[in-house]
Each structure stands twice: as structure tokens, then as C-alpha cells.
Amino acid sequence: MSSTITEANFPVEDQRALWRRQSASLPSLHGGKRAWLKLIFELVSQVQEAGADIMMNARPNIPDTVFKDSESRSGASAVREPLTWGEYSRFLKAAGLVRAEDTKLVLTGVGHKYLITGSPSVLGTSLAKCFRLLSESLNFIASSPETVEEVDKFLKAAYHTDWKSLGGVRARLDWLDALGAIEATAGRRWMITSIGQEMLMACHLVTPEALEIEASPVETIEPAPIQIKNLLAELSDGTRLQSSRSTYNIWVPSPATHSNKVENLRVIVNALIDPLSRSELLGFIANTFSLRRSSVDSMLPFLRASGLIVEVGLGIYQASPTARAWLQSGSNINFIRILHANMRFVGEMLLAAEGGATRADVYAEAKRHGLNVDKSRWIAAFLMDTGLIVPPKYGSLRTTPTGVALLEELPLAEPEVQPDSDPENIPTSDNKSAFCSSSLAESLDELSRTPMAKERGAGKAFERAISDAFTLMGFDARVLSGSGTTDVLVKWRDHKGAKRTSIVEAKSRSSGSISHTDVSDVALESHKVQHHADYVAVIAPAFVGDTTKNMARARSWTLIDASMLGAIADKALALGIGPELSGALFESNGGVDATMKAIADKQRELAVLTYVVGQLAEEAKESGDPITPRDISRDGRRSEVKPSVSEVLSALSTLQDLAPGAVRKTNENNDPKFSSFELGSPRSSALGLRAIAEAIEAPL
Structure with a gap:
């Protein structure tokens, strides 16, 4: 790789800062790459002329000449219909050509320069400043003509890219080709042009050495304030189950001028030392971070789920005691402690990245804890903002020594999905161990084996848990219990809209199973008639012996393991499956399997x-x-x-x-x-x- 282009006075620290500011993904524009420069120039011109009058949902009037010479892959017709200004503005802002000022678009200094000169080098330099590995790819080609595959091999070796296809490289070479910075030569190779040389001279490169981060010394971690310490202790002693930690969607303001998400949360929580109404709170966030009022509505559920705010009256919110303790301590590590106590895969991400791991591996581990990639990125951003994780190389994360020290005190959860299990496969009733691992499954299984749980009397806690599980799934469920009646009555409408009723006999046994001597066929049939029920279900930790199963088969009862019911409930809730489908589990002939197939x-x-x-x-x-x-x-x-x-x-x-x-x-x-x-x-x-x-x- 040619290294003479990189300025000697561009320190490693500045290279790292540039890398952090750059976006990992390059933008693309419709219409074919031969139209991109004309299209961008036209858009910049229209912003200059009518920035204040541009409506984001409107489509700009693009002359036909812009797309005249456009080309696209595989002979398909180029898409010539303009996008909306909202979509174009995201590209223009990401490329450093425009910025939002109040409610209008205005050109940046680079945008003005490009409008005046029309120089591809000016545009290319701005793109290289905003997006990773564009100038580095060009610099590699500058030494000798290279193929797409050779550029990909270089980037993987030098910058540890984890692209699964050549798409990432092609996107960069497409832009360099569109800019005229490279041109095709023999053997499917690309070579640099005079425009490319001019562009390189104006660019700063990030060297592979800049991405090698030395281990920082361990910071002194102050003990958690008592409120936060007690919150974490609830997870340690089992007062709260790890499964109670939320997987709710995360959204925090992070404009370019205030990019530290944790500090932005500090500002918001500080505003809630005194109670605020919902409209006042969301208005404050919008005004403070120059956002549209409608765009901050989705933040409120996250603030509640993360334990940072509490509702102290109808539509009135205030910082939680633990959040106030965070503010008083002055340490953002206390925010991470609160976040870990309330949301999944926080401390667990520190563990996953201990010693270093690719983002793909960390995200795969997050999936086992119930988080998707988008939520995992937010968690990673919080941990990086607090110095507990660093990105040592492209596409990688590593827990810092301070993060490792914090990890020692955090009670961690076991993953819900084992590495050798396939979450897409639903097991049969004879093979349900991997299926029964989520929160309701664990809770129902535990209560089915603890008759005197919560000191409510024999089996009462189990009956209540069954009723709650069905209620969460959308059924009308009530605990009746007592002498001469069923334990739980469940009602719903099936997929045809017909009303259905089932009685439920709940059997909690410390032995972990029940036999035919625990079930009274006379009582069950009597309860069925009493409540005009269509179905009879017996729910227990497990069933042993053929007598009970034969009796159930003969009388069309359904036998359901408690853990299986909980697992079905968890999946039904996660997937939004209602009683019209999940009600099939009450059918004695393959109902549980039919419900699992629907899942x-x-x-x-x-x-x-x-x-x-x-x-x-x-x-x-x-x-x-x-x-x-x-x-x-x-x-x-x-x-x-x-x-x-x-x-x-x-x-x-x-x-x-x-x-x-x-x-x-x-x-x-x-x-x-x-x-x-x-x-x-x-x-x-x-x-x-x-x-x-x-x-x-x-x-x-």
C-alpha cells in the first residue's frame, strides 16, 4: 500500500477520531452511477435556490438530462423517478453537502464549493471524509491496478472488514468510478486517474495502525450508590428474575453536535428532577436537541423500560430514585449499572467482548439473549460512550480493563437459546427442552414444583400464574378454585368467531410429576358440565404412567406440561399470536403440536x-x-x-x-x-x- 499520501503530521489520535466520525456504510443513489454527479449537482443547486421552501415529502423536479446517460446492472431499466426531498436530504447531509437549519436545508461550506466548482474531487474529498475506507481503497489502487477481489482481500487483511460479500467493495469502487477517480483497465482491474490523484492529495487516510488501540489503565470504580446497589441485588438474590429485564426498543437523541448518547440522557434525566408532564418532557427533548416533536415520541417507553423515569401521576413523569442517584454520583458507570439491571445484554455484552470479538459474533450472542442487531448497536454505543468497550479494529469490539472490572460485580443472565439449538425450529411434545427456556416457561415450571410458593396456600400461586399467562395471551381467564369448582376458567373466541370455554385443573407437586391418583375424572367431568365447557385441560409439572394419558385420551382431556404452556405463552406474546390460533392447544388430539406449528x-x-x-x-x-x-x-x-x-x-x-x-x-x-x-x-x-x-x- 502506498503510504506516502498520508500526511506525516496527521497524528494517530486524529486518525482514530476521523474513523469514529465516519459512517461504515456508503450511500447509494437511484438512477445508475453515471447519473450520480449530475443528480447531486442538481440537488445542491435546488437547495441553494429554494432551501427554505423545500417540503420534505415533495419530490424535486429533476431534468431528464440528468438520467439520460445513466446505466445499471444486468440491463435493467434505470430508475428515473425522483425520490422525496426527505430521502435525498439524508444523503446530502451524510455526504457533508447540506445541513438542517431550523426547518430548512442550507448548503455547508463544502456544498457551496461544489456548487461553484462542480469539481468531482471536491465531492470525492467530502465523501472520503464522511465514509470509511473510500480514500483507503483509492490509495491501494494508486500503487497498481487492482481487481475488486484484490481490494476486498486488502481491506480484510488491513482493516479486518467482515463483509460477507463483495458488496462493500463494489459500493466504494462504484463511487470512485462515478467520480472519475478510477477507470477500468485490462483484466477487470481498476487504475487511478488524475482526478483520483488530486482527490488523494486532499484526503486524510486512516492507517491500520491507528485502529490498534492500546489497553487503557483500569479506572477506579466507585461503589454503586445504595439505591443502585439494591437494584442489582434483586437480580443476585432472585427477588427479580433475569427474564424480567426488558428487550424494549431503544432510541436516544444523538445529533452530530451532541453525539454522546449517555450525556444526552443525563441532560434529559436532569430535567426530570422535578415532575414534568408528558408533553412538557417530549417538548423539552425536541427543543434541546433540535428535533421534530413527533420524532421523540418513541423515546418515552425506553426511558420507562430502562428504569430512568417513573410515572408519578397520570401523564406526569419524574426521574427515578436510581436515576437521581446516578446524577448525584457524577459517574456514568452508574447509568450502565441501572441499564444492566433493567435491560438485557448490557453486562453480558461486556462478557461477550472480553478479549475482543467481531461485532457479528457479539450480535449473534445478543440474539441468544433476545436482542436483535439494532438494539445491540444501541447497547454497544452506550458502553463505548462510557469507555467500557472500544472498537479496536473495523467491525470489532473489545471490553476495556475498566469494563472487565465492572463485569465482576454485575449479576449476569444465561442465554435463552443454546448455541446448538435452532430458534426457528419448534420441537415436538416429545422434545421440548430447548423450547422451554423463556421467562413464563421458567416461572410456571418453578411454581408447578413449589405448591406453597409465595405463602398463598397449596397450589394457589400456580393457579394465579396460569391465569396470568392466559390473560397475557389474550384469553379471558379467571381463578375460581375452592371446593366444588374448577381451578381456572378460560374463555375465548376461535378462528371462526365462535365462543369457547375450557376448565383448567392446576396440579402443583414438589415431586415434579403427577399420576392418575392425582386426577379425579368425576370431579373434572362435573366441572365441565357446571361451566358448560368445551374443553378440559390439566396442567402439571409433568405426567407419569400410561393410566393418566389413557384416561385423558378416552375423555378428550388435554394434558399440558407447565413449562410447555409457559414456552407457548412466551412465543405467542413475542409473535403476536392471539387466542384464535393458540386456543388450539386445548384440543386433545394434537392441539399442543398444532399450536407449536402455528408458532x-x-x-x-x-x-x-x-x-x-x-x-x-x-x-x-x-x-x-x-x-x-x-x-x-x-x-x-x-x-x-x-x-x-x-x-x-x-x-x-x-x-x-x-x-x-x-x-x-x-x-x-x-x-x-x-x-x-x-x-x-x-x-x-x-x-x-x-x-x-x-x-x-x-x-x-
Whole structure:
């Protein structure tokens, strides 16, 4: 690699600071890369002329000449329909060409310079400053012509990129090609041009050595304030189950001018020393961080789930005692302690990154604790903001000595999903051990084996837990208990809308199982008639002997292990499966297996949907071109999901029905599998769905 381009007076510390400011993913624009420079210049010109009058949901008027010479992959027609200003503004801001000022867009100094000169080098230098490994890729090509594969090999060796395909390299070379910084030569190689040399002379490079971070000395960790210490102790002594820790969505303001998320939370919590109404709180956040009022609504549930605020009156909020203790201590490590006590995979991430690990490995471990990649990134950001984790190399994380010291005091949870289990597979009733590991499963199993739990009388806590589990699942469940009646009465409507009723006999035994002597067929049949029930269910820790099973089969009763009921409840809650489907578990002939199949089908549906969105996002990054359902299915043959064309079409139909802004159909074909789709605004659509969900849940 040519190293003479890097200025000798650009210190390693400044290289590291530049790397942290840069985005890992390059932007893409629709219309083909030959149109990008003309398109950007046109957009910058329109911002200069009408920045204050631009409506973000409007589409700019782009002259046909901009797309005239555009090209795209595989001979597909280039997408020429303009995006909205909101979508274009995200690119322009990310590229350092514009900034938001009040409610309008204004050009930055770089934007003005590009407008005046039209120089590709000016634009390229700005892109290289904002995005990782663009100038470094160009610098590698400067030494000798290279293929895409050779550039990828270099970046993996020098910067430890963990790209699973050549998409990351192609995105960078596409931009360098569009800028005229490189040109094709013999043997599928790329060579640098005079524009590229000019661009390199103006760029700062980040060397691989700058990403090697020396271990920092261990900071003295002050003991936790008593309020926070007691909160953590509840996890240590079992007062609270580890499964009670939340996996709620995280969102914290982090504008470029105030990028430290933990410090931003400190500002917000400090404003809540005295009570504030919901509107006052959200208005304060919006005004403090120059955000739209509507964009901060999704933050409130996180503030509550993380234990930072409490509702002290109807719609009135105040900092929690533990949050106030954090502010008084002055140490942000106390924020991490609070976060760990209330949300999953905080201390566990410190453990996963101890000694160093790739982000992909850390995210895979997070999945075993119930967190997706997006939530894991937020947790990682909090830990980096507090100096407990550092990114030693591209795509890697490592716990600092201070983080290791904190790890010693945190009570950690075991992962819910074992490495050798497949969360997509739902076990049969004969093989349910891997399935029975989530919170309700553990709670019901424990109570089924502890008759005198919570000092409520024999089996009372177990009966209440069963009723609560069914209520959470959407059933109408009541504990009756007592002499001459059933333990729990459950009512619901099935998939046809018909009213259904089941009586539930709850059997809690310290021995861990029940036999036929524990079940009275006369009593059960009497209770069934008394409550005009359609079904009879017996729920116990386990069932032994054939007599009970034969009796249940003959009388059409359903026998359900407590842990299995809890596992089904956990999955039903996570997937949004209601009684119309989960009510099948009361059917004596394969009802439990039918319910688990419904869960498996829903998981499969969501896995395919995730894959489809991922493919659309990847295509947007690599080429900006639309893609057909047939191509998505074909590319998926090498994935774990392996979606069929019909599954891809179903996922796209679901997205169009429930989140129409998430994807766009760009070309209609008589055969649906050859219609073209592209990514729309998936994050906005997801936030919209969450807002609807919260509105539905709010009055319940």
C-alpha cells in the first residue's frame, strides 16, 4: 500500500477520531452511477435556490438530462423517478453537502464549493471524509491496478472488514468510478486517474495502525450508590428474575453536535428532577436537541423500560430514585449499572467482548439473549460512550480493563437459546427442552414444583400464574378454585368467531410429576358440565404412567406440561399470536403440536420478511437498482432461510399492506415474480407501526 499520501503530521489520535466520525456504510443513489454527479449537482443547486421552501415529502423536479446517460446492472431499466426531498436530504447531509437549519436545508461550506466548482474531487474529498475506507481503497489502487477481489482481500487483511460479500467493495469502487477517480483497465482491474490523484492529495487516510488501540489503565470504580446497589441485588438474590429485564426498543437523541448518547440522557434525566408532564418532557427533548416533536415520541417507553423515569401521576413523569442517584454520583458507570439491571445484554455484552470479538459474533450472542442487531448497536454505543468497550479494529469490539472490572460485580443472565439449538425450529411434545427456556416457561415450571410458593396456600400461586399467562395471551381467564369448582376458567373466541370455554385443573407437586391418583375424572367431568365447557385441560409439572394419558385420551382431556404452556405463552406474546390460533392447544388430539406449528409458521413468515428487507437494503447499498422476487428467492438459496418465490411474494404483500412506505414497486409485470421492488423508508414505517401498537396498548 502506498503510504506516502498520508500526511506525516496527521497524528494517530486524529486518525482514530476521523474513523469514529465516519459512517461504515456508503450511500447509494437511484438512477445508475453515471447519473450520480449530475443528480447531486442538481440537488445542491435546488437547495441553494429554494432551501427554505423545500417540503420534505415533495419530490424535486429533476431534468431528464440528468438520467439520460445513466446505466445499471444486468440491463435493467434505470430508475428515473425522483425520490422525496426527505430521502435525498439524508444523503446530502451524510455526504457533508447540506445541513438542517431550523426547518430548512442550507448548503455547508463544502456544498457551496461544489456548487461553484462542480469539481468531482471536491465531492470525492467530502465523501472520503464522511465514509470509511473510500480514500483507503483509492490509495491501494494508486500503487497498481487492482481487481475488486484484490481490494476486498486488502481491506480484510488491513482493516479486518467482515463483509460477507463483495458488496462493500463494489459500493466504494462504484463511487470512485462515478467520480472519475478510477477507470477500468485490462483484466477487470481498476487504475487511478488524475482526478483520483488530486482527490488523494486532499484526503486524510486512516492507517491500520491507528485502529490498534492500546489497553487503557483500569479506572477506579466507585461503589454503586445504595439505591443502585439494591437494584442489582434483586437480580443476585432472585427477588427479580433475569427474564424480567426488558428487550424494549431503544432510541436516544444523538445529533452530530451532541453525539454522546449517555450525556444526552443525563441532560434529559436532569430535567426530570422535578415532575414534568408528558408533553412538557417530549417538548423539552425536541427543543434541546433540535428535533421534530413527533420524532421523540418513541423515546418515552425506553426511558420507562430502562428504569430512568417513573410515572408519578397520570401523564406526569419524574426521574427515578436510581436515576437521581446516578446524577448525584457524577459517574456514568452508574447509568450502565441501572441499564444492566433493567435491560438485557448490557453486562453480558461486556462478557461477550472480553478479549475482543467481531461485532457479528457479539450480535449473534445478543440474539441468544433476545436482542436483535439494532438494539445491540444501541447497547454497544452506550458502553463505548462510557469507555467500557472500544472498537479496536473495523467491525470489532473489545471490553476495556475498566469494563472487565465492572463485569465482576454485575449479576449476569444465561442465554435463552443454546448455541446448538435452532430458534426457528419448534420441537415436538416429545422434545421440548430447548423450547422451554423463556421467562413464563421458567416461572410456571418453578411454581408447578413449589405448591406453597409465595405463602398463598397449596397450589394457589400456580393457579394465579396460569391465569396470568392466559390473560397475557389474550384469553379471558379467571381463578375460581375452592371446593366444588374448577381451578381456572378460560374463555375465548376461535378462528371462526365462535365462543369457547375450557376448565383448567392446576396440579402443583414438589415431586415434579403427577399420576392418575392425582386426577379425579368425576370431579373434572362435573366441572365441565357446571361451566358448560368445551374443553378440559390439566396442567402439571409433568405426567407419569400410561393410566393418566389413557384416561385423558378416552375423555378428550388435554394434558399440558407447565413449562410447555409457559414456552407457548412466551412465543405467542413475542409473535403476536392471539387466542384464535393458540386456543388450539386445548384440543386433545394434537392441539399442543398444532399450536407449536402455528408458532413455527409465524416465525418462518417473519424470518422470510427479515430476509427480504435485508436483500432490498443490500441491493440499495450495492447498486441502487430494484430487484425482483424471483431474484431474491434465487439469491436466498445460499442462505439459511432459503425462501421460495411464493414466500417472497407473500412477504412483499405483507409489507405493502401493513407498512406501505417500507418498499416500493417500481415495475409491474403480468407475472408477479418478475415485478421490480426497491427499498423505501423502512425505519419510518417501523416507527409508524410501533406508534400504532402503542396507541392500541395505551388504554389497556
